[in-house]
Amino acid sequence: MYNRGNDYISQEHMEYLKKVRIKRFSILLTQILILVLFLGLWEAAARLKFIDPFITSQPSRIFSTLISLYREGQLFEHIGITCMETVVGFSLGTVLGIIIAVILWWSEFLSKVFEPYLVILNSLPKIALGPIFIVWIGAGPISIIAIVLTISIIVTILEILNGFLGVDPDKIKLAKTFGANKFQIMMKVVLPSSLPVIMNALKVNVGLSWVGVIVGEFLISKAGIGYLIVYGGQVFQLDLVMTSVFILAAAAYVMYRCVAYVEKLLVKNKG
CATH class of the missing domain: 1.20.5 (Single alpha-helices involved in coiled-coils or other helix-helix interfaces)
Structure with missing residues (x-):
């Protein structure tokens, strides 16, 4: 011992x-x-x-391009802009998605009313709405964040609402037997039981948020990782394109690990 x-x-x-x-x-x-x-x-x-290293690039050339971007003072500027847009869009999509999912769980009437609209919006290619946001909001970071929000919020609502509805009904009946009201059932039974579903939705949203940001930067941005990819392709600097892809992969991995760390803390506290 x-x-x-x-x-x-x-x-x-x-x-x-x-x-x-x-x-x-x-x-x-x-x-x-x-x-x-x-x-x-x-x-x-x-x-x-x-x-052909001109077409496929190579690790040594990618490293040289990375050093060049750093010396020119552009590396952290582009990374910072893209990460800001991603984190803001991801956070808004997650928070609003959870709130709306709670409202739809709370009211069966609203859930039935909005179910077909959610299915249609989920099937709709949200990227096609990018030009519309540009016209409505203007060319800038807010339009990119709106694209990310549109992509992530519907998936969040559907994933988490399904998790809420999939909670063991016997647990809910037991809570009602002890006199719990609907708010107490949500806080003490539904949310804790749906924690794995919520965290899974967050992990899915990490990838979706990066997709939304990069597509938005393809369309309108003058800075960011997506801009570097577009610019590198236009001037045939494929080393810059591959370097941007590697930066994007590293940033997405770090964000995913942050979500996984939050999940670990929540599971630990729950236990």
Whole structure:
């Protein structure tokens, strides 16, 4: 038995925790090795002329472009603009989506009324609304945020509402038996039971938000990662295009990990 503070941990539990740590390390190490192998093969293929580095670029040229952007003072400016638009659109879409999902759960009448509209809006290619927002709002970050909001909010509403409706009815009946009102049922039963669904909706929204921002920047932006991709394609600087794609992938991964960390904290506090 091991004493950790006021908790006693058995030898078997220590062995189990050790295996979990080893497994996590093995997964992380394998992920890193795959990335290193991919970049190494890409670089070797370009240097040996198996592929045309002008068309496909190569890791060394991407790194040089990254350093060049940093020295010119453009790197963090473009990253900052795109991240700001993504985070604002993502946050608005998530918060408003959860609020609307709660309202629709609360009122079965409203849920039935708006169900076909939600299905239609979810099927509609929201990217097509981009030019409309540009005309209505004007060319600028607000239009891009509106595109992100349009893409993420419908998915959030549908995902979370389905999670609310999928809560075990026996739990709700039990809460009613003890005299719980609808607000208490929502806070004590429905929301905690739907936490995995809510977090899954947030993870989905991470990808959707980045798609919305990049498409918006393709259309109207004069700065940002999407702008760099468009500009690089127009002047045939494909190194700049590939560098922007790698920056985009890294930023999206960081945002995804932040959502996963929040999920871990909520699950820990719930436990």
